Amino acid sequence: MARMQQFLERDDATRILYAAGIAVAFVYWIYHRYIASHSLGFLPRAGKAPGRFGFGINNVKRDFARNGMEIINEGYRKVSKRFNLRSF
Numbered sequence: 203m204a205r206m207q208q209f210l211e212r213d214d215a216t217r218i219l220y221a222a223g224i225a226v227a228f229v230y231w232i233y234h235r236y237i238a239s240h241s242l243g244f245l246p247r248a249g250k251a252p253g254r255f256g257f258g259i260n261n262v263k264r265d266f267a268r269n270g271m272e273i274i275n276e277g278y279r280k281v282s283k284r285f286n287l288r289s290f
Contacts, residue, residue, distance in 0.1 A: 246284060248277030 209215055249266060252259040266273060281287065 246277070246280040248280060249273040 249269075250258075250262045252262045
C-alpha cells in the first residue's frame with residue numbers, strides 16, 4: 203500500500219494512469235472490433251430485403267413465416283454454390 207501511495211505522489215502519476223486507461227480502452231476496442239465479433243458479410247443473403255431503413259421489416263417477417271423453409275433452402279443453395287460444396 204505504501205508503494206501505491208508513493209506512486210500517486212509522483213508528478214507524472216496522473217499522466218501514467220491516463221495513458222494506461224487509454225491503452226486499456228484501445229485494447230478493449232481492438233479486441234471487440236476485430237477478434238470477438240464475427241462478420242457474416244461473406245455469406246450471401248436469402249429472402250427479401252427489408253428495404254431502406256428497415257421500413258419493410260414486417261413484410262419480410264410475414265414472408266419468412268409463410269416461406270421460411272424455402273428461404274432457408276435458397277440460402278443453403280447459394281452458400282453451397284459459392285463455396286463449391288456438395289449439393290443436397
